[in-house]
Amino acid sequence: MKIAIYPGSFDPVTNGHIDIIFRASEMVDHLIIGVLSNVKKQPLLTVEERIDLLKATTKYLKNVEVEAFSGLLVDFAAKKNATIIVRGLRAMSDFEYELQMAQTNRSLNKNIETIFLATNIHYSFLSSSVVKEIAMFGGDIHALVPPVVEEYLKSKFK
Numbered sequence: 001m002k003i004a005i006y007p008g009s010f011d012p013v014t015n016g017h018i019d020i021i022f023r024a025s026e027m028v029d030h031l032i033i034g035v036l037s038n039v040k041k042q043p044l045l046t047v048e049e050r051i052d053l054l055k056a057t058t059k060y061l062k063n064v065e066v067e068a069f070s071g072l073l074v075d076f077a078a079k080k081n082a083t084i085i086v087r088g089l090r091a092m093s094d095f096e097y098e099l100q101m102a103q104t105n106r107s108l109n110k111n112i113e114t115i116f117l118a119t120n121i122h123y124s125f126l127s128s129s130v131v132k133e134i135a136m137f138g139g140d141i142h143a144l145v146p147p148v149v150e151e152y153l154k155s156k157f158k
């Protein structure tokens with residue numbers, strides 16, 4: 001049974017994340033979305049809020065679950081019997097950080113491989129930070145996030 005982890009801050013989940021989640025879920029038997037609970041940067045949403053939004057938007061995917069984690073990603077992966085870490089690559093600017101993270105994780109646990117999925121070209125500019133900034137100033141985020149996230153951010157910044 002192939003188990004993969006898709007880790008991230010998801011503050012909040014965007015359509016770019018959803019695209020990666022859907023594609024990764026088709027490649028493995030079970031996909032665990034790992035939500036980092038001790039984010040260094042101050043998150044807008046609590047870990048519970050981020051998990052609720054992820055669950056609401058992925059509930060139709062039967063082999064996907066959402067869970068918080070803290071500490072090292074490779075330790076969480078090993079605890080869940082996952083052998084694959086999935087990350088999305090939007091642009092060359094992501095590459096250096098992602099390569100360093102993949103190599104660090106492999107040096108910590110050689111049984112866990114990182115695979116990269118190229119982000120859908122429609123979302124290559126998209127990040128949670130961009131979404132938050134647009135929402136904060138009352139801009140239109142309809143095309144950028146799932147409807148439940150749009151509603152949530154609208155009420156948050158009302």
Ligand code: PNS
Nearest residue numbers: 007008009010036071072073074101104
């Ligand atoms: O969505 P993000 O913020 O780009 O996700 C980053 C994340 C959660 C994948 C990364 O910060 C992480 O894995 N943190 C856990 C701590 C860890 O394992 N560090 C060592 C690898 S660099």
